[in-house]
Amino acid sequence: xxxxxxxxxxxxxxxxxxxxxxxxxxxxxxxxxxxxxxxxxxxxxxxxxxxxxxxxxxxxxxxxxxxxxxxxxxxxxxxxxxxxxxxxxxxxxxxxxxxxxxxxxxxxxxxxxxxxxxxxxxxxxxxxxxxxxxxxxxxxxxxxxxxxxxxxxxxxxxxxxxxxxxxxxxxxxxxxxxxxxxxxxxxxxxxxxxxxxxxxxxxxxxxxxxxxxxxxxxxxxxxxxxxxxxxxxxxxxxxxxxxxxxxxxxxxxxxxxxxxxxxxxxxxxxxxxxxxxxxxxxxxxxxxxxxxxxxxxxxxxxxxxxxxxxxxxxxxxxxxxxxxxxxxxxxxxxxxxxxxxxxxxxxxxxxxxxxxxxxxxxxxxxxxxxxxxxxxxxx
Amino acid sequence: xxxxxxxxxxxxxxxxxxxxxxxxxxxxxxxxxxxxxxxxxxxxxxxxxxxxxxxxxxxxxxxxxxxxxxxxxxxxxxxxxxxxxxxxxxxxxxxxxxxxxxxxxxxxxxxxxxxxxxxxxxxxxxxxxxxxxxxxxxxxxxxxxxxxxxxxxxxxxxxxxxxxxxxxxxxxxxxxxxxxxxxxxxxxxxxxxxxxxxxxxxxxxxxxxxxxxxxxxxxxxxxxxxxxxxxxxxxxxxxxxxxxxxxxxxxxxxxxxxxxxxxxxxxxxxxxxxxxxxxxxxx
Ligand SMILES: Nc1ncnc2c1ncn2[C@@H]1O[C@H](COP(=O)(O)OP(=O)(O)OP(=O)(O)O)[C@@H](O)[C@H]1O
Ligand SMILES: [Mg+2]
Numbered sequence: 146x147x148x149x150x151x152x153x154x155x156x157x158x159x160x161x162x163x164x165x166x167x168x169x170x171x172x173x174x175x176x177x178x179x180x181x182x183x184x185x186x187x188x189x190x191x192x193x194x195x196x197x198x199x200x201x202x203x204x205x206x207x208x209x210x211x212x213x214x215x216x217x218x219x220x221x222x223x224x225x226x227x228x229x230x231x232x233x234x235x236x237x238x239x240x241x242x243x244x245x246x247x248x249x250x251x252x253x254x255x256x257x258x259x260x261x262x263x264x265x266x267x268x269x270x271x272x273x274x275x276x277x278x279x280x281x282x283x284x285x286x287x288x289x290x291x292x293x294x295x296x297x298x299x300x301x302x303x304x305x306x307x308x309x310x311x312x313x314x315x316x317x318x319x320x321x322x323x324x325x326x327x328x329x330x331x332x333x334x335x336x337x338x339x340x341x342x343x344x345x346x347x348x349x350x351x352x353x354x355x356x357x358x359x360x361x362x363x364x365x366x367x368x369x370x371x372x373x374x375x376x377x378x379x380x381x382x383x384x385x386x387x388x389x390x391x392x393x394x395x396x397x398x399x400x401x402x403x404x405x406x407x408x409x410x411x412x413x414x415x416x417x418x419x420x421x422x423x424x425x426x427x428x429x430x431x432x433x434x435x436x437x438x439x440x441x442x443x444x445x446x447x448x449x450x451x452x453x454x455x456x457x458x459x460x461x462x463x464x465x466x467x468x469x470x471x472x473x474x475x476x477x478x479x480x481x482x483x484x485x486x487x488x489x490x491x492x493x494x495x496x497x498x499x500x501x502x503x504x505x506x507x508x509x510x511x512x513x514x515x516x517x518x519x520x521x522x523x524x
Numbered sequence: 525x526x527x528x529x530x531x532x533x534x535x536x537x538x539x540x541x542x543x544x545x546x547x548x549x550x551x552x553x554x555x556x557x558x559x560x561x562x563x564x565x566x567x568x569x570x571x572x573x574x575x576x577x578x579x580x581x582x583x584x585x586x587x588x589x590x591x592x593x594x595x596x597x598x599x600x601x602x603x604x605x606x607x608x609x610x611x612x613x614x615x616x617x618x619x620x621x622x623x624x625x626x627x628x629x630x631x632x633x634x635x636x637x638x639x640x641x642x643x644x645x646x647x648x649x650x651x652x653x654x655x656x657x658x659x660x661x662x663x664x665x666x667x668x669x670x671x672x673x674x675x676x677x678x679x680x681x682x683x684x685x686x687x688x689x690x691x692x693x694x695x696x697x698x699x700x701x702x703x704x705x706x707x708x709x710x711x712x713x714x715x716x717x718x719x720x721x722x723x724x725x726x727x728x729x730x731x732x733x734x735x736x737x738x739x740x741x742x743x744x745x746x747x748x749x750x751x752x753x754x755x756x757x758x759x760x761x762x763x764x765x766x767x768x769x770x771x772x773x774x775x776x777x778x779x780x781x782x783x784x785x786x787x788x789x790x791x792x793x794x795x796x797x798x799x800x801x802x803x804x805x806x807x
Contacts, residue, residue, distance in 0.1 A: 197701050218707020228805035230698035234720040243716070244706035277803030284803065295706065 147209065148173040148331040149194065149299055154203035156193060156355075163189045165356040166203070176325050177333045178342045180378065181352035187335040190352070191301050194333065195224045208298050218247075220299075223292035227304040229284045231276040237287050238263075238272040244295040255294075262293040265324065282313045289321075293328070302334040306341065314338070318345060339381045343367070351375050364520040373511040376428050377471065382459055382480045384428045384505070385469045394421045399514075401427060401506065405444050405467035409501040414516040419508055426470075428505035431459065431482035436495050443498025449478055451489050458483040462497060563587055563775035570771045587776040591763070594770075596751055597777060600759030604784075606669055607755055608737045611676040615733050616726055618681050623688025624718050628700055629710075638689065644682040649742070657746055671747040672755070676737045684729055691725040692718060696805045720800075727795035735785040756781050 149171040156164040163186050171177055179187050192198040194205060196217035205213045212220045223244070231240050239246075241262055242255040263269045266286040276284055285305060292300055305321075306314045322345050325332055336342055342349050343363045351358040351366065351374075359366060359375045370376035376384050392408055393400040399419060400408045411427070419425065434440075446464035461478040468477035481497055489495065506514040530537050558576060564587065565579040574580065591597050626638050656675065660666040665674065695718075703713045744758040751759070760781060763774050 192701075195705050197705060216707070217705040222705065224702070224705045226698045226702060228696070228698050230696065230702040231804055232699065232702075232717060233801045233804040243703075243708075247703075247706060247708040247712050247716070275803060279803065291702075291706070 147171065148175065148207065149333070150204075150206040151194070152204040152206075154190075154193060154205070155201045156189065156198065157201055163355050164193065164200070165354070167355075167357055169350065169357065169360065171331060171333070173331055174329050175331055176322075176345055176347045177331075177350060178346035178348075179333065179335045179350045179352055180337070180339075180342050181358075182378070183337075185352045186355040187352055188303055189355075191224070191303050191333065191335055194299075195222050195301050196220050197224075218244075221297050222299045222301055223295050223297035224301040225288050225292050225303065225305045227307055229276075229288040229308075231284060231287055231291075233276055236273050236275055237268060237279070237290075240276065240287055241290045241294050243291065258294040258296070259290075262290040265293065265327070266290045266320075281309055282317065285309060285317060289324075293324075296330075298330060300330055300332040300334075302332065304335055304337065307337065314341075321345065339379065342379070349379075351378055353378075362520075368518045368520040369513070370505070371513055373426060373428065373507040373513075376505060376507070376513070380430060382431045382482060383473045384430050385434075385479050386471055386507075387427045387429070387467060387469055389425055389427055391419055391421055391423050391425055394419055394423075399425075399506070401425060403427060403467060405464065406442055409442055409504070411501050411504055411506050412516055413506070413514055417508070417514040419506075419514055424509050425514070426507040426511075428507060429499050429503065431480040432484070433499050433503040434479065434481040434497050435499065436460070436481065436483065436487070436489065436497055438496045438498060440498030440500050442501055443496050446479060446495055446497045448489055448491050448493050448495060449476075451491055453486055455486055457485065458487045458489065460487075460489055460495075462495065464497060559775045559778055562772055563779050565772045565775075567770055567772055575771075583772075587772050588780070590770075590773050591777045591780060594773065595759065595763050595777075597756070597759060597763075597780070599751065600754055600756040601780075603669070603753060603759075604738060604755040604757070607672045607676070608734060608784075611673050611680070611737050612730055612734045614673075614677045615680045615684050616730060618677070619684030619688045619729070620719065620722060620726070621714065622681070622685045623690075623692050624710075624714050626685065626689045627693035638685075641682045641685040644679065645686070649679070653742075653746055660747055666747060667749045667753055669753060672740075672743060672753075675743055675747065676740070680733050680736065684733060687729055688722065688725060691722055695721055695801060698805055699801075723795050724797055724800060727792040731785070731789050731792050734788045738785055 147170055149169075151167050151169040154164050154167040167190065179190065181187055189198060193200050196212065196215060200213065203213070204211060207220050207222065217224075232243065235243065238259050241259045245255045245258060259272070260269070263272055266289060268283060268286050268290060271279060271283055271287070276287065279287065285308070289305065306317050309317060318341055325345075334341075334345065346363050348360055349363050349366050350360050353374055359371045361369075366375060367379050370379065373386065377386065387403050389401050389403040391399045392402045394413075397415075398410050398412045401411050402408050409427070413419065444464055444467055446462035446467075448460055448462050450461040452459040460481040460483065461474065461476070462481060463477075464479045465477070467479065469479055470477070472478065472480065474480075479497060504515070508514050530541055532538075561579060562570070562575060564582050564584050565574070566581045566583050569580050622641065626634055657666070660671045665671040699717060700713060703717050708716065739757060740755075741757040744755045748754050748758060760774070760777055763770070763777055
């Protein structure tokens with residue numbers, strides 16, 4: 146059965162079009178992660194599902210019931226806020242039992258639910274403390290515990306881990322995944338964090354300017370983005386985008402001319418609409434680049450910056466006339482990610498190269514023109 | 525900028541500062557001091573015009589006992605309590621409710637209602653004297669406790685609403701969203717979330733409103749007549765004789781009248797807790 150269904154959701158804040166006819170079907174037990182640039186409407190969408198914001202048009206069903214106009218408390222949802230939003234004057238136990246107390250459940254039942262949630266989250270010792278006496282990670286757990294006690298059908302998380310430090314974040318990430326496996330409830334999770342999105346999601350929803358760009362499993366989205374936006378959004382460091390033109394378009398491939406490289410033959414998907422002479426963008430993931438002349442398409446470059454992360458090395462190299470556009474760093478350098486610690490000296494001359502089979506081709510409207518790639522690379 | 529600490533190496537400035545503080549304090553407290561001293565004096569001192577000097581004879585008990593013997597001060601005191609306590613409670617309850625709704629539920633016309641609450645405070649109350657007196661006479665409430673209670677509740681609630689609205693608006697909005705998402709009704713939110721968190725504001729407001737109503741003289745005179753209803757401020761003037769005033773007795777009564785607001789301050793003080801919302805949001 147479908148757990149959550151959004152049909153044609155549309156919302157304005159005054160003149161501002163915050164959600165643009167969104168459609169999404171979420172199955173029971175799914176872990177949906179919503180990502181998107183800041184201000185794209187993730188929190189707004191979550192709040193409309195929760196019922197804290199109303200929609201202009203469209204329909205929301207939860208567990209098959211139309212809840213478009215229902216009060217948040219009647220929707221079978223529980224929301225965890227980015228800022229925790231714990232009731233400061235109540236103890237941890239009172240915080241966690243609040244929802245049930247408001248629903249006038251018997252005290253014994255509340256106690257059992259609170260104990261159970263506290264056990265799952267390992268905060269049993271903190272039950273009598275006030276929120277201000279807790280650490281950030283413990284507060285976050287209380288906020289999650291408060292959601293668990295009400296045993297909702299759907300959990301809504303709005304960037305729940307963004308206030309935590311890296312170590313705690315990793316720990317909570319694992320705990321949340323475990324919790325999801327344990328409870329089997331539907332979870333909708335908003336995050337800015339690539340790792341959270343890739344590791345926790347059964348499906349990722351990429352939002353942009355109030356509309357859904359693509360929905361799919363993390364690996365599917367990573368390997369086969371439908372457009373340049375999704376390709377650029379998933380993956381850190383970001384995909385290199387290089388502007389070029391087609392010099393020849395065949396039935397299943399095209400010749401693409403990039404500055405500083407010999408023409409590349411890149412495969413086309415069926416029905417790709419591209420003509421000879423069209424401006425196109427070639428996308429190459431940083432890890433698809435190699436240093437040295439081993440790859441079919443290569444050119445000289447000068448190393449500008451090396452980030453040695455131990456496990457991997459990220460090299461920013463100036464390969465002009467081959468230049469990238471819209472990079473994270475704001476420069477026109479090519480980003481190359483190497484699989485291990487590599488000795489690359491800044492300012493040295495290197496040869497970089499890639500295999501055109503690993504490249505993506507995007508049309509002038511941003512749509513992907515290359516055929517689907519395998520989600521798991523066989524080596 | 526001001527206030528800037530005076531550096532240690534400027535002893536002269538520091539001395540001047542201390543002196544000025546003492547001077548201002550003395551000026552400020554001088555009238556109070558004179559009243560207290562006079563309440564210890566004998567009537568002879570008063571007749572002799574010894575208002576500022578040391579009393580020639582200290583008669584604390586005589587004077588303070590006289591307050592209760594020569595007038596119905598005890599009755600007036602009770603009247604004042606009967607008027608002030610319910611009024612204060614009603615103002616606190618009403619303004620918490622109006623403040624909550626006005627700060628958290630944007631409904632059409634909310635701004636207009638809020639403006640009316642605030643605007644009412646700017647009207648000089650004196651211009652309403654005749655209409656309100658007429659209203660109370662017409663409704664048969666003139667010279668009853670209800671006249672003063674209703675008037676004070678109506679007029680204090682305006683200012684109190686402004687105060688409470690702003691205080692509640694400053695609470696983290698996620699708390700209200702969280703409560704709503706957990707199925708709490710507006711009433712439940714008011715009782716379980718708002719009320720505990722506005723305690724410091726209510727304490728401050730309680731002192732202000734209590735003092736204001738307790739000290740009111742103008743409306744007490746306008747709206748009451750009989751001794752059975754008159755609050756202590758109006759009753760105080762009964763102590764003044766027709767030809768000569770026993771200022772020592774009047775002073776003693778004045779000191780007694782000032783006691784409840786001061787008590788109120790100490791009673792409420794333990795509710796002035798800062799950081800009540802600590803731990804609610806973020807780190
Ligand atoms: N109450 C509001 N009134 C008017 N505009 C709003 C309101 N809430 C959000 N918006 C606008 O709607 C857009 C989406 O906001 P939203 O909070 O959903 O973004 P977001 O995707 O959650 O961003 P972030 O990642 O920064 O949290 C923003 O442009 C914001 O300015
Ligand atoms: Mg947000």
